[in-house]
Amino acid sequence: AAERQAEALETAIVERRRIELERYVSVASFADSPSGAFRVWPLQLLFHNIGWYLVFEEDAIGTGVGLIRSERLDRLALRRSERGNRRTDDAHSQALRRLELLLHHSGGIYFGNDLQAQLRLASPNARQRNRQLVTLRFCCQGWAFAFIREGLQRYPIEHTRFSKPLPGEHWWHHANAPHVLEPGSAADTHPYPVELDLPPWTVERDIDLRNWLFGFGAGIRIENPAALREEHRQKLEAALGVYQGV
Template identity: 30%
Template sequence: MVQNPHLLTHAYSDLEPFQRLLKTIRFILHHPFLPKSGNSSLKTLTNALQDDKIIIGNGIHTLRKDIEKILKPYKILPNFPLKQGYFAGTGIFSRQELGKVFAVLQSQAKSLEDPMALSTYEMFQQRMTHSKLDPPSTYPVRAIRNRCIVDADSLQDSALLNHLDKLENAIAQGELLELNRIKGGGRFAGDHDGFFQAWPLQIVFYNHAWYLAFQHHGGNQDKLFRFGRLDRLFIGRALGQTRDMKQQWQSLEKLEKLHQASAGLFLGNSASQQQQLLSSNKSEQSAVQVTVELWFNDDMFRFVSEGTKRFKHIKMSPPLTANPSLPKSLFSLPKTPDPNFSNRFQVILPKWALDDVDFFPWIIGFGGQVKVIKPQELVDKIKKIGADICRVYQD
C-alpha cells in the first residue's frame, strides 16, 4: 500500500468500487433499455445488476451514487431523465436487437435495389463483421420481393435516380428544385415537357420503381401534389430558395392523406380538387369522390375479401366463411340479386381514380369473375378495354 499523506484519492480509488463501476458501464452497454416490468427504470437496472452480482447490498443507493458522481458528470450517460431505460452513447440496441435491425436493412437494400440503403447496408455489414458481432453471411430470413424494373446503369447521367444524395439533401433542407422530364421517357396525362419548379417531399418505392413525391410551385399547376419516376426526371439549375421545415411537414402530411384516399400513386391533375378532398367539410370531399361498386363470384370473392386494407374506404357483403374477428361494419353490405355474382364490393375513391392506370389492371385482372356496376363511366371504360383487347385477336 502506498503511504503518502499528500496523495489525493476519490470514492473510486479502491479496487472494489472501481470494478463495480466498470462492470455497471459494461452491463448498460450490453443491455440497453431493459424491459421495466412495472418498476421504474432505475429499479429495473438495479435488480438486473444485483441478479448479475455486480451490486450487493443497498442497490438503488449505490447505483444512484454512481450515476450522480460519475456516469452523468463524465457524460457516459446522457444528461436527461432516463425514464424509458438506461443506455450509453449510441448503444441503444442489444446484440440480438442489432442483428434484427441488420436483417431488416438487408432485406430492403437487396430487394428494393435502393442505392442509398445498399451503401448503408454494406457499411453496416462491414462493421458487424469487424466487431465480430455477426458473421458476414447473415441468412436472409425476410425479403421484400418487389422487383425494381429500372436498370440504373443504363440511365442518363442526369437522371434523378443517379443523384439521390443531392435529392435527399434538398428534401431535408426544404429546397425548391427546378425539374424537367427526360426526353423520350414515358408520359401520362398532365406530364408536360419543359422545366417546372417543385418542392421535393419524399422518395418512395412503389410496386416496381422509385418515385419522387413533390408539390408544384408556380405556373398552371401551382400547389398540385404529384409523384414522378426518378428515372424520368432530372434537376435543372439551382434556385437557391428554401422554406421552413414546418411547411415541408405540412405538405408531406397532405400528400400522405391524398395517397391514402387514392387508388394508387396518381393524385389527379387538379390542385383545387386535391384541396377539396383535403377539406374538413364533408360535402366538399363528397363533391370530388365517387363510389365504385363491383360484384364478384364466390371463387374470386374469397381472395378479394381478404384484402381488407387495400383501400381506405371499403365495404363488402359478408365473407363466405364466417370469421368473428373481422369487423362487422366492413362486411355490412347485402348480397347482390345476381346468383352468378352474388358478392358486393364498394369503395369510395377520388374521381381521379377513374383515370388511374394502376386501378384498371386491378379490375381487369379478375377477368370474367367480376362485374362492374357503377359508376357508368367506369363501366364504359372497362367495356372499351375489353372490346379493344378482343379486336386485337380478331382475324
C-alpha cells in the first residue's frame, strides 16, 4: 500500500497536481504538525534518517505562495489527486528553488512554520539570506571536537567555523575545513569553540539538531543562544535525576 501511495504521489508531482492528504490520528506528532485533511502541492519525496518524507507546499489560496513543510510518508493518507487542479511548471520550479535553499541552510527537513521567514531565507539576495541566520556557538572537549570537526557535510561549510589547535597541538584536519576560531585556554575543560550560522527555526525547534548536539552530553558547553544553553542544561539535569537513588 505504501509503494502504491508513493507511486501516486510521484505521478502527482510530475503532473503538477494538487492533492488532498490526511494525517493519521494515532501517529506521532509535533506541536506544529498538521491535523485532519489538507490540500497541498507535492514537491519531492526524500529519504531522511530512517524514513521517507513528502515535502510539499501548502495550498495558499489567493497568494500562490505557501509554506513548505515535510511529513513522514507513513503518517499520511493520500485521499485525492485532483485532476482539475494543476499549476504551471514555472510555479513548481520556483517552489523547488525555494526548497533547495531551505534544505541547504537548515541542514535538515524542518523548515519552521513562518512563511515570511522562509521567503526571506530563500531570497535571491545572499546578503538578505545571511541576515536571517542566527549564530549557535558551543565549546567542546577534545574527544567531542574530534568527531565534530570531521562533519563537514552536516551544515553549510560557508556558515561553519571551527577552533584552531591549541598551541603545540598538531592534528589532521581536512584542507577545506574552516578552522578559524581562536581556541580557549588549555586549562579549560572545553577549549575548542565551534560556530554555526543557522535559520532561527533550526536553533529554536529542530529535532535533528538537538539529537546531534545533545548526543555529545557533557562533551559540549553551549554558549549562545541562551535559550538553547538552558535547554541543554535542563536535559542533562533531567537525565541525572532519573538515576538518583537507583
